Amino acid sequence: MRDITHFIDGASVAGTSHQFGQVFNPNTGEVQARVALASVGEMDLAVASALRAQQLWALVNPQRRARVMFDFKRLVEANMDELAEMLSSEHGKVIADSKGDIQRGLEVIEFACGIPHVLKGEYTEGAGPGIDVYSMRQPLGVCAGITPFNFPAMIPMWMFGISIAVGNSFILKPSEKDPSVPVRLAELMMEAGAPKGVLNVVHGDKVAVDAILQHPDIKAVSFVGSSDIAQYVYSHGTAAGKRVQAMGGAKNHGIVMPDADLDQAVKDISGAAFGSAGERCMALPVVVPVGAKTAEAFREKMLAEIETLKVGISTDASAQYGPVVSEVHRRRISDYIQLGVEEGAELIVDGRDFSLQGYENGFFIGPSMFDHVKPGMRTYQDEIFGPVLQMVRAENFEEAVALPSNHQYGNGVAIFTRNGRAAREFASRVQVGMVGINVPIPVPVAYHTFGGWKRSAFGDTNQHGMEGVKFYTKVKTITARWPEGMSEDSAFVIPTMQ
Incomplete structure (x- = not known):
């Protein structure tokens, strides 16, 4: 029996929970592998790795982070057949659909390759006498994604592609029904040049989900799944002070x-x-x-x-x-x-x-x-x-x-x-x-944004595009004054009408 392990700090980790899920081949009905289900200890290990990695990764300039995205895209394309066959063997969708799954995820990676442009911020010269105002987008820290079985390549790439490109590290909790492709994507991200710990994959059930929602060092959580669980993730994550986007069900x-x-x-x-x-x-x-x-x-x-x-x-x-x-x-x-x-x-x-x-x-x-x-x-x-x-x-x-x-x-x-x-x-x-x-499946292109209304989405920010960049970053605004002859006694005060 093949074992599917966690991917933490750039390496395979078996875990200590001794709990496993069955991975079927839907074509035959046979169990083809078992996947390790995380305990809280594995999640703590992944967060510790992600924290270490993120502090250095955030200092890498956006252009170099974009180069990692370019290389990751190239590697995924080079391994397209392997990934599609792996995906189909665990999910059941036909090979053409699996390749479409991967390709739509890659389109968000392509958007992430342009991250230096979208992180440029805003600048106003002369907002006041000798005063300039500018803003910058900075990463949140450690972010997490909880993804469903139906798109085991596309939806993870929607999440971690933008999150990593803007300078965060990422912990992915994929569906335990088809977990092999997410692990392979993490391996390819390391091969593309991302430092170990920047992308970790932790398998699990509700124990792993709750560990994500409760961990104080995880700053943002993205979720796609059923509406009841989306509402659970949103309410518990926001109650813990996290930024949360939770996409739910549909009846289109x-x-x-x-x-x-x-x-x-x-x-x-x-x-x-x-x-x-x-x-x-x-x-x-x-x-x-x-x-x-x-x-x-x-x-x-x-x-x-x-x-x-x-x-x-x-x-x-x-x-x-x-x-x-x-x-x-x-x-x-x-x-x-x-x-x-x-x-x-x-x-x-x-x-x-x-x-x-x-x-x-x-x-x-x-x-x-x-x-x-x-x-x-x-x-x-x-x-x-x-x-x-x-x-x-x-x-x-x-x-x-x-x-x-x-x-x-x-x-x-x-x-x-x-x-x-x-x-x-x-x-x-x-x-x-x-x-x-006259378009039956209106999924927007990657540089626009994906998100529904009502019980199809909880939270105010959509997936990918500029909405994704906003979700995975925080804005800092600087007001600067450099008058001539400024003395040490010059006061910096709130402006008044006097």
């Missing part, structure tokens, strides 16, 4: 207007709903056709599209998606499908009985689709996080705007239309953090 809607290019919308929504087995916080599991005619036409075309979908093992290049991450999660999705039937929605495609020949023990589930889903149903309110598409019919534009606006989640939404005025009004009025116009 796709509004299909009567004038939409229906063939293109069906293709887009199929990929957004079923790609990566629906295990994405920016998946599109709810479609809202506007008007009965639109709904009937969409239903017919989507049923035909679902017939073409191929579910296969992660290494099958022709498969649209692979297994879900665990048997527990597969059962959870199946239970939600049954609940939808009991709530009165019409199940028009049932993927629960799907089985892949030769991989009968894998965690596979076929695509499913409901029609006539109502807003009061629990299956509509909850995040299913699987390959299940729900159709909620709207009579008009106002109903279509209200559905995502009134939902407890507010991560992403998309509208499919040829009408620029309708799209503009929708984007302005809808109460959701990220909006796509």
Whole structure:
């Protein structure tokens, strides 16, 4: 049995808790490794290493830190195939999706390569007689990230890329379901020239999470996961005086207007709903056709599209998606499908009985689709996080705007239309953090920012882009006066009207 250890102070650390989690191969259902789960002692060890490293790393000028980011990017690209295969073997997503996972993380690393520019600060000459005012952004110290199973490369790079580039050290607590890629990324960061201790990886469960939230030397925590845990992390972290951004769940809607290019919308929504087995916080599991005619036409075309979908093992290049991450999660999705039937929605495609020949023990589930889903149903309110598409019919534009606006989640939404005025009004009025116009998964590019509203996000600062730089730095503002002939008796006082 292969053991996956912590990565602390630039080296593999087995840990002392004697607690382990199982790492499955979702394609076969077999346990392929065990991962060490941290005790408080391992977290203390990682924080001590990060503290030592950060004090020196913060003194490295931004240009040299950027060079480390450039080298890290080069190394990740050189090891892309290895990383993608490793990721797929533990998560279950197909290789193409795994490479996309890694690439989207690298785009934030590319942004971090430009860190000297974004750290330049502001300067005002002559703010008063002989007085100049300038500001600078300085690192916080030791920061931490708690990341989910569904993007084991992208989301860690979203966090540690910017945090390390601005001069912090970082402790990553990845999901114990697919922990190998985060460790490999830390090894590559050291190979790129980051000092040992700048990036540590500590595996664990609630013990490790609570240790992060309670440790006085961790100044900021970034989290991505379910909304209940996001709220827990936010409330406990801020109560301990930490800066916290906590991204939660989602129930993203796709509004299909009567004038939409229906063939293109069906293709887009199929990929957004079923790609990566629906295990994405920016998946599109709810479609809202506007008007009965639109709904009937969409239903017919989507049923035909679902017939073409191929579910296969992660290494099958022709498969649209692979297994879900665990048997527990597969059962959870199946239970939600049954609940939808009991709530009165019409199940028009049932993927629960799907089985892949030769991989009968894998965690596979076929695509499913409901029609006539109502807003009061629990299956509509909850995040299913699987390959299940729900159709909620709207009579008009106002109903279509209200559905995502009134939902407890507010991560992403998309509208499919040829009408620029309708799209503009929708984007302005809808109460959701990220909006796509004929774009089914509106994840912003790395130099913009990612974040939802309502129970999809806790905290005031979003991920990556300039919002990420603000989160991982603190601003210091200096007011300087250099008058001629200043004597030792010159007074520095608050200005008055006299």
